[in-house]
Amino acid sequence: METTNIVLCGLGGQGILFMTKVLAQAALDKGHNLMCAETHGMAQRGGSVVSHLRIGDAKGSLVQEGTAHLVLALEENEGYRNLPFLARGAGFYVNADRRKFPKEGLKPFFEQKEIRFRSVDAGKLAMELGAPMSLNLALLGFFSAFGDGPLTHEEIRTTIESITAKRFRDINLRLFDAGFEKGSMLL
């Protein structure tokens, strides 16, 4: 199959690694090969965190600029920082205030590159459900509503259910479902 390139970004502590793990495991369960690249060490101390996920038969772990089919951003500015990764026709899913998204002056770029840009206030959603640290699940749920990429909503949900530690399972699924609902409303 053709490789699907995904870039996941945000700030240290927002749960990028877990979000990557969910998508990677879902892809593996579906029988795909995969390669990921993670950020560890010094860069994790509150700085920008990026992870790359390549579903398919890629040899290298890094996504090349201009070739990402999907960019998922847990923080708006980090999303913009990773704009160079977007391929023509890619999907750009961001945790941001819908009324202010996207930042001024970016629409022409998205239109010219035929990029589907969508945002959800995942932080607010997570706060409302009493789990501010789980905004990653809310964004993932939102993203899953659009059927973008090789994984379906059900496949991602099943994976979350199977790999989340028991004490977080309920809240994680609730956030995922809440994000999914927000996304479904936009269809």
Add this chain to the structure above:
Amino acid sequence: MEHEEIMLGNGAIALGLVESGCQMVTSYPGTPSSEILPEVISRVKAEGLNTYTEWSTNEKVALDNAFAAAVAGKRSACCMKQVGLNVAADSLMSAAYIGNIGGLLIISCDDPGPHSSQTEQDTRFMARLAKVPVLDPGDPQEAREMVKFGMDLSEEFQIPVVLRPAIRVCHARQNISPEPIKTGEQKASFEKNPSRWAATPKFRLMLHGELNRKLKEIGERFSSANHFNFHNLEHDRHYALGIVAGGVPSAVIRDILAEEGRNDIPLLKIGTPFPFPDALADEFASACDRLLVIEETDTLIEYLLRDRNRVLGRLTGHVPEQGELVPEVVYGVVNRVLKELGLNPFKREEDIAVRELVKNLELPVRRPSLCPGCPHRASFYAIRKAIPKAIFTSDIGCYTLGLNLGGVDTCLDMGAAITMASGFYHSFEQDGKKQPIVATIGDSTFFHSGTAGLLNAVYNNARFVLVILDNEVTAMTGMQPTPGIGIRADGSEAKSISLERIVSGCGVEYIEVVDPYDLEGMNTVLKKAFEYTESRDGGIAAIISRHPCVIDNHEKAIPKKIKVQVTDDCTSCNFCLERFECPALYYDDDLGRVNINRHICADCGLCIQVCPQKAIVEVKEH
């Protein structure tokens, strides 16, 4: 379907180690190598294997221990980051001559970028210098295979073998199928043979000759195409350009050539750069007019290719001489060479416009910062307040980020906080000038490389304040235990080593233990310590600033949560933002004053002690 796991590159290396029957694994943590030993331990526990593992106090200690196991006939390995191999270099050079009985694999992880290191140095050159074989994997699966291959090779030729995974192997994740694991069964034995194990220079000459013979034979074996070294030349076809690549860049270039559908550009992939596969390289070179070499991080392959007249690479300015060879860089390099040689360029052009667009957004610069509630922040704040005019020598660890608080002026290598402090002292003292100096070093770094420098400083009458930042863990690399806390790598109980007693044993006569969360108390102790360094009968003053890491042990670090808020008394003087630099404090444009980011605040309450306007107060909950 066979069972597959998504494995971190370091996990794949660990799997290779246990699969190869390795009986001892030693390590000192350092990004990007740190996860190898914990991954070994979790396999060992899961399979009930009898494998000895340890966090050693430093990399030289790790290599010496593993070497002894290999001399006793067992398969062993030691793991470290590339700059750690500098510390172990003394052992490596000598071990190459003496050789081993059981397999000995030295895993040294490189950090092109660099992402979390002082240098971008290339471990392959270190192996070349020591005259031992080096293996350079392109992905986790290949790293795992190379571990097993390297262990067999090391044992067959009685020569240490170096594995050089780069960060994109260590911290890549890939789906991998584990195989049944065999336990190493070799019993330790030591046959006395002083002319080898304790060789004097006369015997060393003979050992050197033997080493050279081993290398020659290994070189011949590497030279024919094999699992790690191969090319895709078509029979009787001639090419305008061929690419020679090794390690991570070989994976990158294979993806690019496949995506671009370029079977007019053959690739020679080299997994064993030393001893260099000469015959295979000659065969490849003879079918290509020009060769482009793409390797990380230095120019080993480029140097070792015999006919350099037709070679393009770093030495000809075609490949960047520093920085990581990420896919877009490799793509650009090859594309420029294609154009220069008048060949068909790649399909996509570099998109400079999007980079401009991002640049014009003026996104906030995210610099790494000490965590909210970090005890090091408190220490640096107190140090700068108590002894503001000092030179602040520091060291390798999270606390290097003390530079954000103006509390770190130098960072050279492990242990240099102390050695540079004594060097500065003597330099100024020589001119008759009194220069305050405060050295900061973490507990793990002190255990690693502190004592030799401290002994030396005491012995040679240096004067400075030494602050050991004891957060009871090796935090930066992922919370490995230190010799101070009474826990070993596998979680079992250990003898706990007292920092106070070591410092005292080094001859330091002024030692105080403080809790940096008491900023005022620490301030007082620092001033007293400084006076001691200046007094006639004084010397080096050591302060052990002890408080648990807020990430490692949140409950113990912050036993009483203090919720804070900023009142309207805030005058926006920004003192807290600049001097305390807590990520949870920020200037709120809407309020026109400083505010607290409740998502990340650790509720340590330290900022209450910092605000000059007393505008940060505890929230009284009713």
